[in-house]
Amino acid sequence: MERSSSSVNTPSSSPKKHKRTSSVSDSESDISAQEHRNDQAVDEQWVKVDKRRTKKAKKLDAKLDATPPRFLYSNSEILRRKDPVSINDVRDLVLHIIADSPPPSWIRVQNTQSIQKLVVLLIPGLTSTVLSLPPLPTSATENPNLPIPIPLLSDPPPPTPSKPPDLPSSVDSHSEEAAALYGGVPFIARTFSHACPTRAPGDTTRMHSVLNTFFQTPVSGEEKKRRLQERISAERTQKKNPAQYILTTEQMVENDYPVPSYLADVFTKSEGWIETPQATADAEGSQEVYAVDCEMCMTNDGKALTRVCIIDFDSGKVVYDQLVKPPSPITDYLTRYSGITAAALDPVTTTLADVQTHLRTLINPLTILLGHSLESDLRALQLAHPRCIDTALLFHHPRGRPLKPGLAWLTRKWLGRTIQDRGPGGHNPEEDARACMDLLKAKIKNGPGFGEFRADYEPILARIARSYSRNRGSNGARTRTAIVDHGNPGAWHGGSATAPATTVACANDAEVLDGLVGALDSHEFVFGRLMGLADALGWITPKAENVENRNPTGAAETKTENPETSSSSLSPPDCNGNSLFAAVTNLNAHLTALHAALPPRTALLLFSGHSDPRSMSALAARRAEYQGGQNQRHGSQSGSGAAATGMGADGAARWSTADDRALEEAVARARMGLLFVGVKT
Template sequence: MKRSQDSVSSPRKPSKHKKAKIAPNQVVPHASTTVTRGDDHDAGGEAEWTRVEKRKAKKNKKGEAKHDALMPRFMYVNGEIVKRKDAVHINDVRDLVLHIVADAPPPNWVKVEHARSIEKVVTLLIPGILPSTLALPPLPTSATANPNIPLSIPLPAESHTPIPFIASTYSHACPTRAPGDQTRMYSVLSEFFQCQVTPQEKAKRQAQRASQRAFDSTPALYMLTLKEMIENEYPIPSYMADVFEKGPGWIETPQVSEESLLLLPADKLDSKIYAIDCEMCLTEDGKELTRVCMIEYESGIVVYDKLVKPPKPVTDYMTKWSGITESLLASATTTVAEVQAQLMPILAPKDGPTSILVGHSLESDLRALRICHPRCIDTAVIYHHPRGRPLKPGLAWLTKKWLNREIQTRGDSGHDPEEDARACIDLLRSKLRYGPSYGEFKTDFESIYERMGRASGRGGPGSVRSVVVDHGNPAVMHGSKASSNVPCTSDEEVLEGLLQTIPAHEFAFARFTGVADALGWLTPKTSAGETPAVTPAEPSPIVLASAQATLNNQLVTLYASLPARTALIILTGHSDPRRMASLNARKSTFESAIRSGKKAEDIDKADWWTASDGRELEEEVEKAKRGLLFLGIK
């Protein structure tokens, strides 16, 4: 809730509204405007029409003043919030944004007065702002008190908060709850950016699926489009699009002319399909190819399987994933360039069309091979993660879920590329047998940007322009459907990106991670083979204070640049996830050891996973899911 606004939930004395002002770009006719008389034969008639312009000007001025007086504002509806089982969810915040920007129905937990008067919406995800940061009271533990009601934020002078912008701009902080289950917290970004489709869009999709059933037996139906290849960072041949820069040692599958295809006999027109899987080891130059296996789809015959000698000495064989050992690779003599030469006749046969490659996250294999190939089927794309896009499912999980068999169970011995390639073949066959919707989750969900693009308000479909300003490359993740994307490497670049793009967009999303980084929340995920930290280390007070001061200055600068009637929505998403992550890593390590054939007595008791550990994990997950929401309009 904005600090200066009236609010039914605020105990403070309501502030008086300023007098309505006429925007500087509005033309107000002068009061003495008159109309030149055309003739004077009817003075009475003239008296009626000579004042028409003045009456119109007065009416317009009154309408403009009324529009100015209809200042939009947020008001929490505590009566509805107390009825909820949990705090406000991330998808509730998403639906609030869609209500303002698009055509979603109004939420019941917050009232938006004069929502159509809001010109722009800027949503910021800023993990690391904790209740203690703003001197908020602890969550009530009494059975008669509700922990989900918005909390009044003390003024900066009272709280000595390191981020005074929040305390001086917003009067209340609304508790939120991140998505997840009992043992895990799910992606806040995924929850925010994915929404259910409207009934009209759902009916349209069902009709499309029905029309596709006639083509279910054609594997080419599942080939990635150029757009999908770009979104998933595939190395793309230059004749498809000039978007990928090939470095030294790269080749591309040659383009086949339509004329040459017309000369082929009928029995040669169908493309050959091959499943491929590669294994990599680590050198000083990064991951390098060390084994490649290719299987023909129809016959199931292994047509290529070779160890590959990296161009530089191996620094880490990554055996637990690659299955490659020093002794196994010692006999390898084939180079990457030789592999390319040997594979190209298979990928581009002289007596047929270009072959189709099948793989799981196939872009990684093609990058290891340094080959740009145009025709690809990716089981990580045609099958869905249970929590929807942009998350991708793992191959072992897909095989267990949809083929009812287990792979990658050799423990520290690593993966078998032939086993993985055969799993991809069987997944494609199941897709062809059961149809396009097989293996899909949340088929009736879409990106919020698709929803905004179809919105009929604010000028009609296509009138809402959106932008994502975020670390990394948002264009291949949550921003893939937005009008614009600004990739960043620092919070400074995020701020600069917002300042440049907000004027031309109706909705903007950005993430500031400096405070979370200072708190140690952005450390790399602990892998199953590593020993997790039992207790997260405390952040440096000096580093944390500097990050908080920097964030405050960035928010002040951003707010000053926002045009009037811009809704600034800030959510923290979650609390400290480190203890939850370390417990989950320990649980995964223990379960992996048991799956690999070890008995409990063969494992150090300190590494056992017990019922007590399970209860602690559930408690830490609940703590990590807690977040805060701040609503305001400039």
């Protein structure tokens, strides 16, 4: 649907209402009359009369057909706001459209009930510069939060060039200016009339996750009451033993565990892997709980095991502590994390196969393994085991899922002691394993609610799953959702037992497009993310090896991979600029193809989330390095980070009050984004 249709969003402070109409189309009238004549021909004694409910449904359908849905920004409400539209506001708009949540004040959705489906796309890199939009006003008399009018394209639009045009020498071939000169994304101007400025979550010195904010929502009062009753009931009935905290198969799959083949056919074991045998119905044996922690180093073939420590949960005794010789040459001992040195490993002859042989004598099908982000330790041991407890999932991060709390932070918060403070000497695996043991003991003693932050948030997928589909003929079925994304969307923001969703893992934007189109017929809410433009602009950090999910700065969160700033499938842009030209061309083609595939009365919502984060990230990394150096020299956390340049020794990171101001400005720029909304009628 082009912009000339009535579905195009337009700002309005007092939108006019459509006149009501109960008329139906001529074709419907003809069909109804023909059916009545046929009935009379069968038996003139009887006349077919529609049931009352059917008549109401027909009238409702006729009303919906006569009043197409529209989006109208409320300028007066936006002017009254102190801040731009937030990602929370975007999320609430989505829930209003698809889950009948209360309407937002800053935008009005006319005839919401007529919207049958909603497609939401996150497209980092879609900036005002790339789209050749007017810059945001900087004058004190103008409001930068108002929707930006998008100029109409020429009719007919210029043809898409087959090769990138020559750029002025002053323009970087991987810049937003180059993307605009390459043609930008004309689909946006053809489809939407306005771009609404947004702001990503964060504060003056940090930008928080756009995805995490979008996919989490406060729960309703009714849901809070239900959760409280559920927690009380669970604490009354559950036995106080470790087995109640064993991960489900679904949790193992979602968190990338090596799952035994008899539990789920989702993990392919390579040569050298072992699997705990399946327990039989009459299986007997001890159900020991063992806390496990492994240390690793980097070799020519990637990460490899260098030490494993196993402690018995009941006795607290170390039952196995062994250094391990990797099979490939070591390139980095990772001493700052592992504590392993070349001198320590030189005399070692024990191999991974030797460790696995010992594990077979120690572990049986009923044994419970305990650890923090235990999937990393199991992968280091090349072991698939069915009964696992993970303190990274047992306890909550203050900001909620999918963030995972760090072990050092959990130990300090819930046990009141400090671990992993040996500085350059690295970590002690026995210390970490004992921390996991004590955290589990505290959980068992205090009940399932211990260590959980009662922020009363829930995934939006859970909220949507409780709503009903508006699709005609759905017979009151629940709303179905699909998440199509790069990497592992099931682990980051996919469904669960309480929020069922179809998740489609993709390697590139072309696969995302295929997944989106494939999900349209069978789902009412579809979310996707297109990363090609941000990658070509150089915004994406290539996926790096994550050393046991540990943060050397002591931050209270761990993740296997940040889905917003890293990618395992995207490669660095090439040096001749063709990648950026291909990116904008492909993005425009993908959006055009997706729009053509949308069924009628499908709402389309696009948002960029944020702007270029590189300057912010570089400054934040330099400040963290400086503060880390200060901690090592003074043994305490640097105060505000505002220090005079030159405090550090030669070669050490430096930080100044001017750097503080530069970081705040970079964060403010990075948090800016754009939102586009419309309906295909």
